[in-house]
Amino acid sequence: MKLAGARILLECLKLEGVDTVFGYPGGTVINIYDELYSFPDIRHILPRHEQAGVHAADGYARASGKVGVAIATSGPGATNTVTGIATAYMDSIPLVVITGQVPTALIGNDAFQEVDIIGITRPCTKHNFLVKNVKDLAGIVKKAFYIARTGRPGPVLIDLPKDVQVAVTEFKYPDKVDLRGYKPTVEGHPRQIEKAASMILAARKPVIYVGGGVVIANASDELREMADTLQAPVTTTLMGLGSFPEDSPNSLGLLGMHGTYYANMAVTECDLLVAVGARFDDRVTGKIPAFAPHAKIIHMDVDPTSIRKNVRVDLPIVGDVKDILARLGKVLEGNRDGVKSFHKNIKPWRTQIDDWKAKHPMGYKESSQAIKPQAVIRKLREISEPDAIIATDVGQHQMWTAQFFGFTRPRTLLSSGGLGTMGYGLPAAMGAQAAFPERQVIAVCGDGGFQMNLQELATLVQNRLPVKICVMNNNYLGMVRQWQELFFERRYSQTVMELPIDFVKLAEAFGAAGFTASKPEEVEETIRRGFATPGPVIMEFKIAREEKVLPMVPAGASLNEMVLAS
Amino acid sequence: MRHTITVLVENEFGVLSRVVGLFSGRGFNIDSLSVAPTHEESISRMTIVTRGDDQILEQITKHLNKLIDVIKVIDFTDESAIERELALIKVTAEDADRAEVLRIVDIFRANVIDVTPRSYTIEATGSPSKIDAILELLRPLGLKELVRTGPVAIGRGAKGWKG
Numbered sequence: 001m002k003l004a005g006a007r008i009l010l011e012c013l014k015l016e017g018v019d020t021v022f023g024y025p026g027g028t029v030i031n032i033y034d035e036l037y038s039f040p041d042i043r044h045i046l047p048r049h050e051q052a053g054v055h056a057a058d059g060y061a062r063a064s065g066k067v068g069v070a071i072a073t074s075g076p077g078a079t080n081t082v083t084g085i086a087t088a089y090m091d092s093i094p095l096v097v098i099t100g101q102v103p104t105a106l107i108g109n110d111a112f113q114e115v116d117i118i119g120i121t122r123p124c125t126k127h128n129f130l131v132k133n134v135k136d137l138a139g140i141v142k143k144a145f146y147i148a149r150t151g152r153p154g155p156v157l158i159d160l161p162k163d164v165q166v167a168v169t170e171f172k173y174p175d176k177v178d179l180r181g182y183k184p185t186v187e188g189h190p191r192q193i194e195k196a197a198s199m200i201l202a203a204r205k206p207v208i209y210v211g212g213g214v215v216i217a218n219a220s221d222e223l224r225e226m227a228d229t230l231q232a233p234v235t236t237t238l239m240g241l242g243s244f245p246e247d248s249p250n251s252l253g254l255l256g257m258h259g260t261y262y263a264n265m266a267v268t269e270c271d272l273l274v275a276v277g278a279r280f281d282d283r284v285t286g287k288i289p290a291f292a293p294h295a296k297i298i299h300m301d302v303d304p305t306s307i308r309k310n311v312r313v314d315l316p317i318v319g320d321v322k323d324i325l326a327r328l329g330k331v332l333e334g335n336r337d338g339v340k341s342f343h344k345n346i347k348p349w350r351t352q353i354d355d356w357k358a359k360h361p362m363g364y365k366e367s368s369q370a371i372k373p374q375a376v377i378r379k380l381r382e383i384s385e386p387d388a389i390i391a392t393d394v395g396q397h398q399m400w401t402a403q404f405f406g407f408t409r410p411r412t413l414l415s416s417g418g419l420g421t422m423g424y425g426l427p428a429a430m431g432a433q434a435a436f437p438e439r440q441v442i443a444v445c446g447d448g449g450f451q452m453n454l455q456e457l458a459t460l461v462q463n464r465l466p467v468k469i470c471v472m473n474n475n476y477l478g479m480v481r482q483w484q485e486l487f488f489e490r491r492y493s494q495t496v497m498e499l500p501i502d503f504v505k506l507a508e509a510f511g512a513a514g515f516t517a518s519k520p521e522e523v524e525e526t527i528r529r530g531f532a533t534p535g536p537v538i539m540e541f542k543i544a545r546e547e548k549v550l551p552m553v554p555a556g557a558s559l560n561e562m563v564l565a566s
Numbered sequence: 567m568r569h570t571i572t573v574l575v576e577n578e579f580g581v582l583s584r585v586v587g588l589f590s591g592r593g594f595n596i597d598s599l600s601v602a603p604t605h606e607e608s609i610s611r612m613t614i615v616t617r618g619d620d621q622i623l624e625q626i627t628k629h630l631n632k633l634i635d636v637i638k639v640i641d642f643t644d645e646s647a648i649e650r651e652l653a654l655i656k657v658t659a660e661d662a663d664r665a666e667v668l669r670i671v672d673i674f675r676a677n678v679i680d681v682t683p684r685s686y687t688i689e690a691t692g693s694p695s696k697i698d699a700i701l702e703l704l705r706p707l708g709l710k711e712l713v714r715t716g717p718v719a720i721g722r723g724a725k726g727w728k729g
Contacts, residue, residue, distance in 0.1 A: 119583070147634060308621060
C-alpha cells in the first residue's frame with residue numbers, strides 16, 4: 001500500500017511498539033500530527049517545552065528500559081531538544097528524536113525555522129539521519145531504533161523534511177537491520193572471563209565498582225548473584241545506584257566526590273578493582289594517579305572506547321555486562337574450593353571495611369531548629385512505596401538523594417549523571433509516570449533546577465500524571481554556593497535566589513496542590529499529605545540554607561582526601 | 567609517533583564531518599587526510615595521517631570503529647603498507663636555474679607539467695619522504711606554490727582489506 005511519509009513514520013513507531021510519544025507540534029511536523037488521529041494506540045504527551053519533552057522521553061526510557069521517543073519541529077524546536085539529547089547521550093539512554101525539517105529544496109537557504117540540526121547534534125547523538133527520500137524512511141526508522149537500543153545505547157536523531165512527509169511510497173517495514181559498520185560485541189571473551197575469575201579468586205582486597213551499565217544491561221540479578229557468591233564489597237556510581245541493594249552488608253554505597261568514607265577508602269586500598277559497566281568518570285576517580293593505586297583493574301564494558309580512556313586496565317572484557325557477569329558467575333560457582341579459600345583470604349579485608357564503616361558512617365548533624373535535607377530524604381524513603389521511582393535534578397539535593405535514600409532496585413533512580421543537567425528532574429519524572437501510571441513517582445529538585453522547567457506542571461495536570469515534587473528550597477544555587485564557601489571565601493557571587501517564591505500558590509495556579517514545611521516536625525506530615533493528595537503535588541521543604549554535601553573530595557584531590565561531616 | 571590510518575566508510579554525505587568531528591572534538595591531530603570512492607561504489611576510503619602515543623592511537627582507532635558509518639579501520643604503523651603522495655610544485659626557473667630544476671626533476675623521476683619562461687610546474691609522486699627530499703632541493707631555487715595530496719596507503723601482499 002502506498003502511504004505518505006508522515007503516515008509511514010507513525011506506522012513504523014507502532015510496529016516498534018511505541019506507546020507514548022512526547023512531542024511539540026510546529027510548521028514542519030504538522031503532517032505527522034495530522035496523521036496522529038489514526039493512531040489511537042500511541043499516546044501523545046504535549047510538554048510545554050521541547051527540552052522537557054526530550055527529558056520526559058529520557059525518563060520514560062530509564063524507568064522502563066524501552067526506547068523513548070520525542071518529536072519537535074524544525075529550527076527552535078530542534079535546537080531546544082539539544083540539551084535533552086546531550087543528557088541522554090552522556091548517560092547512554094536509548095532515544096529516538098524526530099525533528100521536522102524545511103523542504104529539501106529549501107535546505108541551506110536560511111529558510112524560516114531552518115537549522116542544521118544534523119550538524120548540531122552530530123557530537124551528541126549516537127547517530128543521526130537526514131531523510132532525503134521517502135523510500136529510505138522506513139529503513140532509517142528501523143535502523144534508528146536498532147542503533148538506539150543496542151550496544152552502548154544512546155540517542156538517535158531523525159531529521160525529516162516536510163516534503164518527505166508529504167511524498168508517497170510503498171510502505172514495507174524491513175524485518176531486520178544489517179549495518180556492516182555496526183556490530184556491537186555482546187559476548188565477553190571466554191578466556192578473558194576465565195582470567196577474570198582467577199584474578200578475583202587470587203585477590204585479598206577486592207572491590208566491585210558498578211556503574212550505570214549494569215542498570216542499562218538489566219544485569220542487577222547477575223551482579224547480586226556474583227556478589228553473593230563472593231561476599232565481596234560492592235560500590236556504585238551515581239548511575240549504578242539501585243543495581244545493587246544498599247541494604248546488603250556487602251554494599252559500600254556511593255563512591256567518588258561525594259561517596260562514602262568507606263567506599264573511597266576501600267577503592268584507595270584495594271588490590272583488585274572489578275569495574276562493571278562504569279567509565280572511570282572524573283567525579284569518581286578524583287586524582288587519577290592516586291586512584292586505586294595498589295589495584296589490578298578488570299574492566300567490563302560494552303563500549304571499547306571506555307576501556308583505557310582514563311585509567312590503565314590490566315584485564316579488559318568487552319561485551320554486554322549481563323552476559324559477562326552471568327558467565328563469570330558460572331565459572332566462579334564451578335570453583336567451590338577457590339571461592340572457599342577466597343572467603344577466608346578476604347576476611348581481614350572485610351574486617352577493615354567494617355572498621356571504616358564504624359568509624360565514619362554516613363551521617364549528618366541533626367537539628368531541631370532547621371529542616372535537614374538528609375532527614376527529608378530518609379523520611380521519603382521511609383514513607384514512599386518500595387518500588388517508587390525517584391527523579392532528581394542536579395546539585396546538592398541530587399547528592400543527598402544519592403547518599404541517603406538507600407536505593408535497592410534498578411531503574412528507580414533517574415538522574416543526569418554525565419551532563420549534570422539542571423531542570424532534568426521534573427520532566428524525567430513526568431516521563432517515568434507516563435511509563436508507569438500506577439507507580440509512585442517522586443521528583444526531588446532544588447529550588448534552582450525546579451525553576452528551569454517548572455512550566456511542566458501544566459503538562460502533569462493536563463495529562464493526570466500524579467508526580468510528587470519535593471523542592472528542597474534553600475534559596476541558593478546550593479552546590480555552587482558550597483564550592484564558593486569552601487574554595488572562594490564565601491563570596492556567594494550570583495548564587496543567592498533572592499526572590500522568595502510561594503510554591504503553594506504556584507502549584508495552585510497550575511491546578512496542582514502545594515504544601516510547605518518550614519520546621520523539622522512538619523516534614524513527615526507534609527510528605528504524608530503530599531502522597532495522600534491525588535494528582536501532582538509540590539512539597540516545599542525550607543531546608544537549612546547553608547547545609548553542605550559531605551563527605552566531599554575536592555576536585556582534583558585523591559579519593560582518600562575527604563572533607564568529612566563533623 | 568606518526569601513524570597512517572586507513573578508514574573504509576559508507577559513501578554517504580556527512581561521513582567526512584563525522585570523522586573530522588571525532589578528531590577535533592577530542593583534541594586529536596590530523597596531519598593529512600585524503601578521501602575518494604573505491605571500486606565499490608558504496609564505499610569510500612580515507613587515509614589519515616595522525617600522531618600520538620599508543621594510548622591516543624588506541625582511542626582514535628576505537629572511536630573510528632565506533633562510528634556507525636565506518637566499515638573498517640586499519641592502522642598502518644610499520645612496513646606493512648606502501649604510501650604514495652602526489653605533489654604539484656611551482657618553482658621559479660630562470661637562466662641557469664632552468665637546467666638545475668630539470669636535473670632534479672629527472673633524478674626524482676618527476677614530470678614537468680607546465681612551463682613558462684620564468685617557471686616550471688612539477689608533478690612528483692612518491693613516498694612522503696621522497697616528496698620532502700625533492701622539496702628540499704627545489705626550495706633554494708624559489709618555491710612559488712605547493713600542493714600535496716597527503717599520502718594514500720595500501721597494504722603489501724596479495725590480500726585485499728577484506729582478507
